[in-house]
Amino acid sequence: MKTIPFNKPSLIGNEIKYIRDAVRLGQLAGDGTYTDKCQRAICQLTGSAKSLITHSCTAALEMAAMLCDLKPDDEVLMPSFTFVSTANAVVLRGATPVFVDIHPETLNINPEGLGQYVTPRTKAIFVVHYAGFPADMDALADVARAHGLYLVEDAAQALGSTYKGRPAGSLGDMAAFSFHETKNIISGEGGALTINRDDLFGRAEIIREKGTNRSQFFRGQVDKYTWVDVGSSYLPGELIAAYLFAQLEVEGAIRARRLSVFDAYMEAFEPLAEGFGVTLPKIPPHCTGNGHMFYFLMKDIEARTHFIQAMKQGGITTPFHYVPLHSAPAGRKYGHTPGPMPVTDRISDTLVRLPMFFDLGSDVEAVISTASEILDTPQ
Ligand SMILES: Cc1ncc(COP(=O)(O)O)c(C=O)c1O
Numbered sequence: 001m002k003t004i005p006f007n008k009p010s011l012i013g014n015e016i017k018y019i020r021d022a023v024r025l026g027q028l029a030g031d032g033t034y035t036d037k038c039q040r041a042i043c044q045l046t047g048s049a050k051s052l053i054t055h056s057c058t059a060a061l062e063m064a065a066m067l068c069d070l071k072p073d074d075e076v077l078m079p080s081f082t083f084v085s086t087a088n089a090v091v092l093r094g095a096t097p098v099f100v101d102i103h104p105e106t107l108n109i110n111p112e113g114l115g116q117y118v119t120p121r122t123k124a125i126f127v128v129h130y131a132g133f134p135a136d137m138d139a140l141a142d143v144a145r146a147h148g149l150y151l152v153e154d155a156a157q158a159l160g161s162t163y164k165g166r167p168a169g170s171l172g173d174m175a176a177f178s179f180h181e182t183k184n185i186i187s188g189e190g191g192a193l194t195i196n197r198d199d200l201f202g203r204a205e206i207i208r209e210k211g212t213n214r215s216q217f218f219r220g221q222v223d224k225y226t227w228v229d230v231g232s233s234y235l236p237g238e239l240i241a242a243y244l245f246a247q248l249e250v251e252g253a254i255r256a257r258r259l260s261v262f263d264a265y266m267e268a269f270e271p272l273a274e275g276f277g278v279t280l281p282k283i284p285p286h287c288t289g290n291g292h293m294f295y296f297l298m299k300d301i302e303a304r305t306h307f308i309q310a311m312k313q314g315g316i317t318t319p320f321h322y323v324p325l326h327s328a329p330a331g332r333k334y335g336h337t338p339g340p341m342p343v344t345d346r347i348s349d350t351l352v353r354l355p356m357f358f359d360l361g362s363d364v365e366a367v368i369s370t371a372s373e374i375l376d377t378p379q
Helices: 015-025 033-046 057-067 084-091 137-147 198-208 214-218 238-249 251-269 301-313 329-334 342-350 363-376
Strands: 050-054 075-079 096-100 122-128 150-154 174-178 191-195 294-297 351-354
Touching: 015 033, 015 238, 033 050, 033 174, 033 191, 033 238, 050 057, 050 198, 057 084, 057 150, 057 174, 057 191, 057 198, 075 084, 084 096, 084 122, 084 329, 096 329, 122 137, 137 150, 191 198, 198 214, 238 251, 251 294, 251 363, 301 342, 301 351, 301 363, 342 351
Parallel strands: 075 096, 075 122, 122 150, 150 174
Antiparallel strands: 050 191, 174 191, 294 351
């Protein structure tokens, strides 16, 4: 039986050529030619003032938490419907993630009523752009501004998406991107932090370089380099950067290909969704997506379990996620959930994702026909 995975990483452009070139250049540690090329490309794609590549989005989120100067007992508002790294970054600083509910259509943090969860200890809002669709950043910026909070985008899934014509990554004080092999643009593991405030950039460089002013030293701005702040090792080597640059060069083509898969799913399921009892994604107003993910919502958890199992029998992997952080063991231990979470709980029980990757090709038809057959057959 032919199987169709959920994700498959692809060589798309000059990855191997650039890795050879990085070896030829003879500098394999970070901050070389390819790191610089990646950072310029990311600034161009996101419209951000500065970018620093990192080992992962997790690392970029940890840097963002340090740049927000989070201290023990500080609080950070965030959705519970997210990957663990959004919350871990906060917990590692001794601060508390405060989990709030998501909007039922965007699946992003709901700005309505968010202000009621702000306390004197609240320092930041960490926003997730779920499935690559940007959150309602104007409304969130209003809340952040009203209470003097940092606004951080967890843009792990959102490279290439826009909100009111502005790219994800340029919408908050900082944004964290992922280049993990499951994302649109990949380097195996990888990430970046974009920084949109001049006053944060110097410290960001230091945090990424183990708390030293090494970057200033190499620019000739200081005559020796030394330990000046808290920091860690978040800088990837040049081989990773070489692979990443080859992918960033063709971001537009990768996005277009993925969007064509997204559109094929939408076109196929739109006329059938009601009859199948499924709810399709709603593209939030004023946003463009990047084809990162295609999901739909099922009637209940039983219907979803049946669907996933039946798809598996047909050789097609269709995973669910997330276990909401507010109900996860570590979320209960380290986090705080001040209000009800009905939308998060319902979405996490009913959401299922279909295969989506650059080389999916005509297999999209097989996914559509197998899924349609299962959805059309009474349980
Ligand atoms: C919303 C979100 N945040 C953070 C991450 C972590 O990314 P990375 O694996 O690059 O650390 C992911 C990865 O799936 C994610 O989806």
